[in-house]
Each structure stands twice: as structure tokens, then as C-alpha cells.
Amino acid sequence: MWSRITLVLLAAVMISGYYLVRSSYEARRLFTEVDRAQNEGRKLEADHQRLLAERHAQATNLRVEQVARERLKMRAVSPAITQTVELGGRAASAAAGGQP
Template identity: 75%
Template sequence: MIGRLNLLLILAVLVSGIYMVRSAYESRRLFTEVDRAQAEGRRLEADYQKLLADRQAQATNLRVEQVARERLKMRPISPAITFNPDAPAIEASGVRGRVPAQGAAR
């Protein structure tokens, strides 16, 4: 009877020890996984901040003007290249130097 009780207690201690070792191993594994995830989060946040800075640099007025000039072949407006569809009507009416107000009756 005492031999069986001792055997049962030894078995309980062994099972308990195995459970403790497994629990400690799982805890270390999860801690490592959390640490990796946090490092990845920090890396992604740094990439995001860099992309925001790049976007802000690309959206400056000088940059937009440069792209418009170089890629789109745009140029500043001047009276020599401006087309006014109302110009013949203004000249025919004899009114020079004055542009009729929008919405005014003709």
C-alpha cells in the first residue's frame, strides 16, 4: 500500500515537472514571438514615417512645377499664348480694355 502511494507520488512529481518544463518552454517561445512582432512593428512604423516624408517632399510647389514643366511640357501662361473666345465679340462692340462681367446680359 505504501509502495503504491510512493509510486503514485513519484509519478505525480514527474508529470508535474514535465508540465513545468513544457510551460517554461512555451512561455519563452511566446516571448520571442512577441519580441519579433514588436520589432517588425517598429520597422513598419519607420517605413511609414519615411513614406510620409517622401510624399510630403514630392508634393511641394517647386516639385509640382518642375514635373509640370519637364514631364508634361507645360509652360507659364502669357497673353501671347492665351486664347480668349470672347475677343472678337469685345472688339466688334467697340469696347476696348474692358471685359464684361460674368453673367451680364449682352
Template identity: 70%
Template sequence: MLGRLNFVLLLVVLVSGMVLVRSAYDARRLFTEVDRAQAEGRRLEADSQRLQAERHAQATNLRVEQVARERLKMRAISPNVIQTADDHAAAAAATKAGAAR
């Protein structure tokens, strides 16, 4: 009877030791995953700040003016270039009248 009890106690100690080793392994693995996730979070935060700074730089008046001039072929307004809608309508009507002749 005493030998059987010792055998059961030995099994319980071995199983509890295996559970302890497994839980320590899981704790180390989870700690590593948390550390990686925090590093990724820091990297994403740095990227976010960099992108916000780039967006802010792209939205400056000078940058908008440069894009309008280069890509859209726009030019600065001057009194010599102003054409009102009435002038445009009259010019279009004159062009149609000249084409009809």
C-alpha cells in the same frame, strides 16, 4: 499500499515537472515572438515615417511645377500666350470656313 502511494506520488511529481518544463518553453517561445513582432512594428513605423516624408517632398510646389514642365510639357502662363475661349471658337470657325471653300 505504501509502495503504491509512493509510485503515484512519483508519477505526479514527474508529470508536474514535465508540465513546468513545457510551460517554461512556451513562455520563452512566446517572448521571442513578441520581441520579433515589436521589432517588425518599429521597422514598419520607420518605413511609414519615411514614406510620409517622401510624399510630403513630392507634393511641394516646386516638384509639381517640375513634373508639369517635364512630363506634361506645360509652360508658365504669360500674357502673350493667353487665348480665350471666344478666340478659340472664332479660329475654329475660320478654319472650317477656309476648309469648306
């Protein structure tokens, strides 16, 4: 009779010990996973800040002007290259808001 109770208690202790070890292992695994995710988040935040700084540097007036000159072959406006177009006849009165 006592040996059955002893075996049942021994089995209960072994099972509870197994679950204790398993839950400790799972807690450590989850902690490691959270730590990795936090590190990845910090890395992504640093990359985001770097990209924002690069975007800001690319959008400066001097940079835009340089790209316009070099890639688009644009040049500054001067009276020598400015042309004016005058509307004549019906087009002039339509532009002025009059009846055609």
C-alpha cells in the same frame, strides 16, 4: 502499500515537472514571438514615417512645377500665348443669365 503511494507520488512529481518545463518553454516561445512582432512593428513604423516624408517631398510646389514642365510639357502662362474667347449671340445672353 507504501510503494504504491510512492509510485503515485513519483508519477505526480514527474507529470508536474513535465508540465512545468513545457509551460516554461511555451512562455519563452511566446515571449520571443511578441518580441519579433514588436520589432516588426517598429520597422513598419519607421517605413511609414519615411514614406510620409517622401510623399511630403514629392508634393512641394517646386516639385509639382518641375514635373509639370518636364513630363507634361506645360509652360507658364504669358500674354503672348493667352487666347480669349468671346461668346456671341444667344450663347452670350445665356451665359449672362438672360432668356434665349
